[in-house]
Amino acid sequence: ILSFNLMFCFEKSLVTSPSVVSTTLPIRLSGLLVSFSRFKNMPAILLIKALGLLKDSEIASLIGNISEDILITNFYEYAGIKSSEEALLKIGELMNLEGTKKEILDRVKVRIDSALLAHLGTKPEARKEKAIMICKLIRHFLTCKLYGIETDKDHYANKRVRLSGDLLADLFRVNLTIFVRDLQHSYQKTVRRKKIYSIKSLVKSTLFSHRIETAFATGNWIGQRTGVTQNMDKTNRLAMLSQLQRIVSLLPSKQENFMARTLHPTYYGRFCPIETPEGTSIGLRKNLAMLAKVSTEPKLDDKQVISILEEIGLKRK
Incomplete structure (x- = not known):
């Protein structure tokens, strides 16, 4: 940037x-x-x-x-x-x-x-x-x-949409790190006391599960994010689709951020230009267009990419 x-x-x-x-x-x-x-x-x-x-x-x-x-x-x-x-x-x-x-x-x-x-x-x-x-x-x-x-920080070529898999991976990784650190601390305490217990007695697996379940129940995620998980709105099918297509910006709603809230030409075909809440979250909560798809990281072979570039006229030095 x-x-x-x-x-x-x-x-x-x-x-x-x-x-x-x-x-x-x-x-x-x-x-x-x-x-x-x-x-x-x-x-x-x-x-x-x-x-x-x-x-x-x-x-x-x-x-x-x-x-x-x-x-x-x-x-x-x-x-x-x-x-x-x-x-x-x-x-x-x-x-x-x-x-x-x-x-x-x-x-x-x-x-x-x-x-x-x-x-x-x-x-x-x-x-x-x-x-x-x-x-x-x-x-x-x-x-x-x-x-x-x-x-142009508001151009969608410079943005990434974090899907549920990315958020779950972060949650699991952080809690696994805490779990390993606690296990290491418990093991070191037993060694200092010159008592060797089985690993099973040192593992507190319920704490790991509890942290994951609490995040799902409250919607409070790592990085001080809130509202990541929500109850499904089943008023009708359109309400359900609207909630599933929702994209929330990480920018704080209390700040002005005029350029981030306004419509950008790169929204065309990707985001609904109309649907956004009123109030402090206007422009920061958007909805994907009905036919929009979020592409995940492609697993392309480097040789395949190079051959395609050579076909369209790119020359090697």
Whole structure:
């Protein structure tokens, strides 16, 4: 998501947490920075060098022919860094990490591998690909800043509809994590007392089931969401279909959010332009069109996609 002063990049990370991890590229007087996980406001050029792209000429060619003073300043400031290890130690110094040289290197590497652009991979082999991706993000960001091409946040190409399966997966994952943590805590207590019980006696399976059942009964979901589950409105068939087709925005209804509430051209054929409640939820609660379908993640073979692109005229380098 591009804006004049900030870029957001969201990716799903199943390694560090079940939630969505965000990578942001804010621009400050000190230069172009990158923030992710607990690492805040790291110089972008320093991070790129830590990921394995060490030549300034190579980084500049990936970013493109954009003469921005802040970018030139960043290049000049970290021109003396000639190895990835040196860049990683500098990041550890900026983040106030303590320990031996090896410990600092290991902690920075683990955090970068697991939390930075985790959808590209969580192994050391993916670092160079992450560096190239950050260069591309910087290019798009600076193009937006120079030419004013912002991302239309209300365009439905930039939105995702979370279906019941996604919500259930989040609920199960969080409660399973709590269940495993409780089991681990109970086991450690028995070990400290030098008493070994069977795993069956330590497992509190009823608590896991109770949390799931409570969420279904009350509609209170993880992430402080309410009203996720509701009683079916069976006044008539149209009322039932209307409830089944309902889409609720995550934006708070107490805030204005004028652009999010107004009709967008991408609604055509996807959402009913008329049906929305009056009051504070107007425009934030929508209904799918009667013939609309929500596509789930397709499982396409990469070779199949490449062959289709070549058929329509795309050429390999």
